[in-house]
Amino acid sequence: MHAARIRLAxxxxxxxxxxxxxxxxxxxxxxxxxxxxxxxxATAVSLALIEQARRDPLKINLITGASLGHxxxxxxxxxxxxxxxxxxxxxxVLRKAINEGKVMFxxxxxxxxxxxxxxxYLPTPDIAVIEAVCITEQGHIxxxxxxxxxxxxxxxxxxxxxxxxxxxxxxxxxxHDIYQPQNRPHRGAIPVLQSNSRIGSHAIEIDPSRIAAIxxxxxxxxxxxxxxxxxxxxxxxxxxxxxxxxxxxxxxxPRNLAPLQVGVGSIANAVMCGLIDAPFNDLVQYSExxxxxxxxxxxxxxxxFASGCSITLSSACGERVxxxxxxxxxxxxxxxxxxxxHPEVIRRLGIIAINTALEFDxxxxxxxxxxxxxxxxxxxxxxxxxxxxxxxxxxxxxSIAKDGKISRVVPMVxxxxxxxxxIDILVTEQGLADLRGLAPRERARIIIDHCVHPDYQEALNxxxxxxxxxxxxxxHDLNQALSWHIRLNETGSMQAVR
Amino acid sequence: MHAARIRLAxxxxxxxxxxxxxxxxxxxxxxxxxxxxxxxxATAVSLALIEQARRDPLKINLITGASLGHxxxxxxxxxxxxxxxxxxxxxxVLRKAINEGKVMFxxxxxxxxxxxxxxxYLPTPDIAVIEAVCITEQGHIxxxxxxxxxxxxxxxxxxxxxxxxxxxxxxxxxxHDIYQPQNRPHRGAIPVLQSNSRIGSHAIEIDPSRIAAIxxxxxxxxxxxxxxxxxxxxxxxxxxxxxxxxxxxxxxxPRNLAPLQVGVGSIANAVMCGLIDAPFNDLVQYSExxxxxxxxxxxxxxxxFASGCSITLSSACGERVxxxxxxxxxxxxxxxxxxxxHPEVIRRLGIIAINTALEFDxxxxxxxxxxxxxxxxxxxxxxxxxxxxxxxxxxxxxSIAKDGKISRVVPMVxxxxxxxxxIDILVTEQGLADLRGLAPRERARIIIDHCVHPDYQEALNxxxxxxxxxxxxxxHDLNQALSWHIRLNETGSMQAVR
Numbered sequence: 001m002h003a004a005r006i007r008l009a010x011x012x013x014x015x016x017x018x019x020x021x022x023x024x025x026x027x028x029x030x031x032x033x034x035x036x037x038x039x040x041x042a043t044a045v046s047l048a049l050i051e052q053a054r055r056d057p058l059k060i061n062l063i064t065g066a067s068l069g070h071x072x073x074x075x076x077x078x079x080x081x082x083x084x085x086x087x088x089x090x091x092x093v094l095r096k097a098i099n100e101g102k103v104m105f106x107x108x109x110x111x112x113x114x115x116x117x118x119x120x121y122l123p124t125p126d127i128a129v130i131e132a133v134c135i136t137e138q139g140h141i142x143x144x145x146x147x148x149x150x151x152x153x154x155x156x157x158x159x160x161x162x163x164x165x166x167x168x169x170x171x172x173x174x175x176h177d178i179y180q181p182q183n184r185p186h187r188g189a190i191p192v193l194q195s196n197s198r199i200g201s202h203a204i205e206i207d208p209s210r211i212a213a214i215x216x217x218x219x220x221x222x223x224x225x226x227x228x229x230x231x232x233x234x235x236x237x238x239x240x241x242x243x244x245x246x247x248x249x250x251x252x253x254p255r256n257l258a259p260l261q262v263g264v265g266s267i268a269n270a271v272m273c274g275l276i277d278a279p280f281n282d283l284v285q286y287s288e289x290x291x292x293x294x295x296x297x298x299x300x301x302x303x304x305f306a307s308g309c310s311i312t313l314s315s316a317c318g319e320r321v322x323x324x325x326x327x328x329x330x331x332x333x334x335x336x337x338x339x340x341x342h343p344e345v346i347r348r349l350g351i352i353a354i355n356t357a358l359e360f361d362x363x364x365x366x367x368x369x370x371x372x373x374x375x376x377x378x379x380x381x382x383x384x385x386x387x388x389x390x391x392x393x394x395x396x397x398x399s400i401a402k403d404g405k406i407s408r409v410v411p412m413v414x415x416x417x418x419x420x421x422x423i424d425i426l427v428t429e430q431g432l433a434d435l436r437g438l439a440p441r442e443r444a445r446i447i448i449d450h451c452v453h454p455d456y457q458e459a460l461n462x463x464x465x466x467x468x469x470x471x472x473x474x475x476h477d478l479n480q481a482l483s484w485h486i487r488l489n490e491t492g493s494m495q496a497v498r
Numbered sequence: 499m500h501a502a503r504i505r506l507a508x509x510x511x512x513x514x515x516x517x518x519x520x521x522x523x524x525x526x527x528x529x530x531x532x533x534x535x536x537x538x539x540a541t542a543v544s545l546a547l548i549e550q551a552r553r554d555p556l557k558i559n560l561i562t563g564a565s566l567g568h569x570x571x572x573x574x575x576x577x578x579x580x581x582x583x584x585x586x587x588x589x590x591v592l593r594k595a596i597n598e599g600k601v602m603f604x605x606x607x608x609x610x611x612x613x614x615x616x617x618x619y620l621p622t623p624d625i626a627v628i629e630a631v632c633i634t635e636q637g638h639i640x641x642x643x644x645x646x647x648x649x650x651x652x653x654x655x656x657x658x659x660x661x662x663x664x665x666x667x668x669x670x671x672x673x674h675d676i677y678q679p680q681n682r683p684h685r686g687a688i689p690v691l692q693s694n695s696r697i698g699s700h701a702i703e704i705d706p707s708r709i710a711a712i713x714x715x716x717x718x719x720x721x722x723x724x725x726x727x728x729x730x731x732x733x734x735x736x737x738x739x740x741x742x743x744x745x746x747x748x749x750x751x752p753r754n755l756a757p758l759q760v761g762v763g764s765i766a767n768a769v770m771c772g773l774i775d776a777p778f779n780d781l782v783q784y785s786e787x788x789x790x791x792x793x794x795x796x797x798x799x800x801x802x803f804a805s806g807c808s809i810t811l812s813s814a815c816g817e818r819v820x821x822x823x824x825x826x827x828x829x830x831x832x833x834x835x836x837x838x839x840h841p842e843v844i845r846r847l848g849i850i851a852i853n854t855a856l857e858f859d860x861x862x863x864x865x866x867x868x869x870x871x872x873x874x875x876x877x878x879x880x881x882x883x884x885x886x887x888x889x890x891x892x893x894x895x896x897s898i899a900k901d902g903k904i905s906r907v908v909p910m911v912x913x914x915x916x917x918x919x920x921i922d923i924l925v926t927e928q929g930l931a932d933l934r935g936l937a938p939r940e941r942a943r944i945i946i947d948h949c950v951h952p953d954y955q956e957a958l959n960x961x962x963x964x965x966x967x968x969x970x971x972x973x974h975d976l977n978q979a980l981s982w983h984i985r986l987n988e989t990g991s992m993q994a995v996r
Contacts, residue, residue, distance in 0.1 A: 373974050
């Protein structure tokens with residue numbers, strides 16, 4: 001039974017049901033579960049664990065790659081299973097529990113989780129639960145649609161539960177490139193010299209004696225909702241394409257641009273889709289989550305190669321891609337998130353990083369995470385890994401939200417995830433602000449003129465003028481700096497009552 | 499004449515006076531001048547240029563390594579010479595001009611200036627003025643007490659003025675390790691694998707035909723003021739030593755700790771001095787500016803090796819070190835700031851980074867630069883390069899300033915240079931907060947309990963309690979978040995009137 005999927009015969013007697021395996025997980029344990037951006041999560045064991053917690057309350061500390069799919073983060077929060085959760089999530093139920101202070105959420109740069117684990121800053125996982133497409137002759141684990149932190153979690157954990165997903169395409173085997181940096185103080189360079197460098201192995205090389213259970217599952221890939229491009233996202237894409245064209249013309253970028261990183265979500269996806277009709281060829285991607293746009297560009301012959309740590313698709317795109325995964329084998333690699341997001345590689349390759357802002361301010365500081373400065377949306381994810389070391393660090397957002405009640409460009413952001421030092425280009429549907437080499441007062445001028453919605457332009461200009469009268473390298477009126485957010489809290493709109 | 503110092507005979511006829519050389523610099527030019535932290539600046543040509551600007555007004559865009567010594571930044575600002583200045587300064591006169599909006603100051607991560615130059619984000623320097631200890635047989639330039647951005651500026655500039663400083667120790671020759679990363683898209687790894695790795699050459703390998711002038715000078719090393727340790731800095735050092743001892747005991751750090759980076763200034767210097775009597779041996783430093791403490795530790799036999807990009811000493815320490823520089827030859831290297839501060843190397847080596855905060859907040863966000871959120875102090879310098887990728891990112895500050903009128907721990911920092919994601923440990927004379935693996939609400943608790951001055955503890959606790967009632971992952975009351983800064987502006991103290 002499952003001989004092709006469990007190729008080390010001695011492991012066959014480790015097979016058990018998901019509820020049986022879930023019983024290995026005890027109250028107070030630190031558990032690592034595979035999964036990144038909704039892809040590759042160990043669904044069956046997670047669901048069994050949730051059931052178990054409903055019957056008999058227990059709490060765990062959960063470390064994953066990023067967000068779990070199949071609604072697991074929400075179900076876990078609902079079942080009161082999560083004491084601590086890191087490093088990213090995107091679920092409304094879990095979000096609520098985090099913002100109520102019921103779940104301690106550690107929001108962290110995705111490339112650094114493993115360093116913190118290695119450094120002993122986080123407890124060693126008692127158990128890692130890893131979704132796999134198969135187990136090799138050596139007893140090594142071949143992951144499914146994400147690598148994320150799976151390799152590091154499996155290697156660090158005291159015991160490993162493998163969830164063998166029969167519904168996963170066997171073509172995932174060979175797609176992964178599993179690499180672990182050496183331990184300090186004798187660590188060498190991470191030898192990724194190009195987006196398509198292969199530096200590791202095809203499977204997670206654990207000692208098979210540490211596999212405590214194998215659970216057979218049959219879970220369809222989780223589909224993520226993906227909004228189609230609209231007029232605003234199309235305008236953002238157009239501004240960016242025009243900017244890239246100019247950079248090529250000025251000799252600052254080659255015709256095939258530079259390796260592209262694109263953040264998660266509909267806006268970033270739409271921007272990436274804007275490159276399909278743009279005059280750039282032989283593009284490459286060195287990114288985190290590979291979304292629909294990656295495969296649209298691959299299919300259009302515009303993208304030569306894509307490196308990521310996870311594949312997260314809409315149901316329509318997933319339908320097309322996962323059935324034909326073999327076709328993409330030569331043009332894809334999935335890496336651990338430590339490597340896909342590694343500052344060393346990002347800086348070396350000279351990446352163009354395109355991420356989405358929740359809001360940005362007059363001087364180019366970006367808030368990616370906190371609504372109203374207090375309430376967590378999802379997490380910083382990889383945006384900081386990329387923005388800090390990118391060749392070009394670009395943030396995009398629509399200039400307004402909630403029918404104009406919220407301006408995404410504000411006097412002072414209510415929370416800072418990315419400081420002005422890490423931002424080169426800001427884009428809204430209104431236009432593009434090229435902030436490179438500019439001082440704060442110059443940045444403000446260009447942001448007001450190019451990015452702000454007309455409904456807020458005068459007010460922001462007035463704020464800036466008044467702040468300049470008070471002086472300073474980065475002029476602010478502290479009495480008014482957060483007034484737009486306060487007004488939104490009090491009146492439901494950032495617009496001043498006239 | 500000067501045959502030992504200018505070993506390529508054909509260059510002898512390039513010798514001219516400083517005022518003659520300064521005449522090569524014209525209004526509107528972008529000029530690169532050597533200098534970092536007050537060390538290695540091209541003083542004679544700079545002074546001649548200032549004279550020239552006084553007689554006949556001109557404006558330049560100035561790029562250096564970091565701050566210039568010998569009061570040059572202030573004199574330049576006074577002479578109206580600076581239109582734009584990057585990437586760092588520390589002069590009261592220039593600071594005033596920046597805060598009045600008269601000089602456009604671009605405050606930037608010190609490792610990234612050269613990337614921006616290479617990327618064409620900054621104008622190509624028309625002229626680079628580089629202080630040298632000698633010119634080699636090949637016409638290559640051997641810098642003096644700092645490398646900073648000198649190599650990149652000299653290689654990029656259309657013309658080079660060499661300022662040959664006869665007062666500089668000939669023992670500087672051999673101390674430098676000049677390395678330039680390859681151009682993308684074919685860049686390899688930066689091969690620094692240990693603090694003492696030597697990967698480059700001893701001199702800046704420019705084509706000597708680009709040397710437009712050689713100016714002979716005789717300038718003493720600039721001395722920087724260095725306050726002796728006081729009770730508070732000693733307490734900070736003690737907290738840190740105790741923390742390191744515990745990390746060693748827990749097996750999280752080896753007995754010789756990890757390569758140390760220490761920020762500029764008296765507090766950081768005092769903290770480093772605290773290691774002299776601590777039970778750690780064979781320490782190594784991988785830092786930016788090497789200050790008095792480096793040589794104190796070398797002389798005490800505690801430090802095995804120090805890598806930096808500049809040597810900046812008090813007059814007493816300089817007296818001792820510069821005369822005996824040869825003694826340190828095997829235990830020192832000076833690198834370009836791109837390499838001393840390179841994220842790739844910092845992450846690989848697993849550095850312990852100790853930097854000084856201007857203020858930090860309840861959740862561990864750090865302000866390093868902006869007084870009252872608006873007025874630039876010096877600049878972010880290398881603190882961001884190190885804090886983001888360090889193995890341990892530590893910020894230190896005294897808990898209060900101005901006789902208690904200012905608390906260095908506030909509800910919300912008025913400006914963010916380092917987000918909570920990049921901060922592991924905070925230390926004041928009151929105590930040490932270990933924030934690793936904690937969620938914001940947990941961080942707040944531990945910061946209030948360990949770091950805040952007793953005079954402000956109750957008020958900060960009240961703020962936190964009230965904010966928690968409003969909810970959120972990172973609780974804040976936006977109406978009160980900046981109230982301490984506003985009160986300071988209005989009443990001269992952050993203390994509430996009772």
